[in-house]
Amino acid sequence: TIGKAIAAYWQAVNDQGGVNGRKVNFITYDDGFSPPKTVEMVRKLVEDDQVFAIYQLLGTPTNTVVQKYLNQKKVPQLFVATGASKWGHPKEFPWTMGYQPDYNTEGQIYAKHMLANVKDAKVAILMQNDDFGKDYLDGFKKGLGKEADRIAKLVTYEVTDPTVDSQVIQLKDTGANVFLNIATPKFAAQAIRKVADIAWKPAHYMTNVSASVASVMKPAGFDNVQGIVTAAYLMDPTDPTWNDHDDMKAFRAWMARYHPTAHLADLGNVSGY
Numbered sequence: 001t002i003g004k005a006i007a008a009y010w011q012a013v014n015d016q017g018g019v020n021g022r023k024v025n026f027i028t029y030d031d032g033f034s035p036p037k038t039v040e041m042v043r044k045l046v047e048d049d050q051v052f053a054i055y056q057l058l059g060t061p062t063n064t065v066v067q068k069y070l071n072q073k074k075v076p077q078l079f080v081a082t083g084a085s086k087w088g089h090p091k092e093f094p095w096t097m098g099y100q101p102d103y104n105t106e107g108q109i110y111a112k113h114m115l116a117n118v119k120d121a122k123v124a125i126l127m128q129n130d131d132f133g134k135d136y137l138d139g140f141k142k143g144l145g146k147e148a149d150r151i152a153k154l155v156t157y158e159v160t161d162p163t164v165d166s167q168v169i170q171l172k173d174t175g176a177n178v179f180l181n182i183a184t185p186k187f188a189a190q191a192i193r194k195v196a197d198i199a200w201k202p203a204h205y206m207t208n209v210s211a212s213v214a215s216v217m218k219p220a221g222f223d224n225v226q227g228i229v230t231a232a233y234l235m236d237p238t239d240p241t242w243n244d245h246d247d248m249k250a251f252r253a254w255m256a257r258y259h260p261t262a263h264l265a266d267l268g269n270v271s272g273y
Contacts, residue, residue: 001215001262002081003028005272006056008259027051031062033159038062039069046075053078056099056272060084060131063096071095081271083209084135101233103132103207107139109231110205114178115147118203122152124176126167126191128183129156136182136207152176157187168194181206181228185215192220192228204228213238214266234271237264 010026018024027049031038038057045051046069053076057063060082070077071093079099080087083106087098114121125140127133133156141148152174155167164187171179172195179202181191188210195204204227210216211230235242235251242248251273255264262269 001266001268002056002058002272004262005259005269008262009254009273012254012258026055033059033062035061035065039065042066042069046070046073051075055079056081058082060086060135063087064131067093067096082132084131086131086135101208103135104139104142106208106231107136107141108143110180110229111140111143111147113229114203114205115144115150118178121147121150121178121203122174122176123150123178123180124152124171124174124202125154125180126164126171126183126187127154127156128187129158132184132209133182136180140180150178157183159184161187164190165194167191168200169198172198172200176202178203179205181210183207183210185210185212189216189220192216192224196221196224206230208232211236212265212267214263215268218265234267236267237270 007026007028010024013019014023027045029041029044031041042054045054054070055078057077058081063077063080063082067077074095077096079097081099083100083103085102085104087096088102114123125137127137137154144150153171153176155170157164157167164183168191179195181188181204183191188206206228208231211232217225235245235248237248237251251270252264254273255262255269259269
């Protein structure tokens with residue numbers, strides 16, 4: 001979704017005369033979210049296509065495997081599409097530039113909100129087993145401070161796993177009254193559905209990465225997502241709060257002209273824009 005929105009946005013930029021009078025040729029290849037494939041595709045872009053910059057490459061593990069290469073080549077690794085805290089090290093990696101608020105800070109926010117709002121909190125955590133997941137967990141632990149023993153159980157999953165159903169069942173069995181859902185959209189939606197199926201009713205915190213109406217909440221079932229807490233840094237087109245805001249009006253006009261087949265409820269379009 002984000003990739004298609006970005007392609008549509010570059011079309012709008014070019015229609016307005018490009019950047020300093022130069023049209024942008026946006027080339028995109030699919031790495032299948034597989035780090036070895038990322039290395040292959042990025043080398044092709046840099047060495048064969050001679051690109052000026054690598055732009056909005058998605059994912060923590062995929063960006064990690066090309067970070068040193070791009071910095072050695074002095075090719076900007078621009079607006080990486082991941083909130084891992086590792087992108088904010090300009091002395092070591094001056095050509096890598098982050099984009100979104102980092103996961104570590106977000107994790108701290110959830111911990112502090114939970115401590116202030118959930119009585120006798122006992123936490124069960126589902127975590128994607130990579131830098132994305134570990135960054136959130138580290139932030140959450142920092143936010144807990146001296147209350148680290150609130151964590152009753154942590155279970156992980158791999159991005160190659162078919163489902164996270166068994167992990168959610170394990171977490172419910174701890175008797176926890178808080179569920180921290182550190183998952184990317186497909187697995188976040190699965191977890192939400194499973195929580196409902198087994199009639200578990202914890203205070204439910206979900207990462208901003210999965211806070212999309214179209215890609216998570218709709219497939220999980222709207223009845224099942226009521227009351228879930230998440231943090232946001234983008235204006236959500238489904239939130240009437242923003243209806244009369246100039247930026248939202250501009251976004252809707254751009255969508256209507258350049259990306260008319262895409263769904264307004266998918267926050268990936270806002271991210272790309």
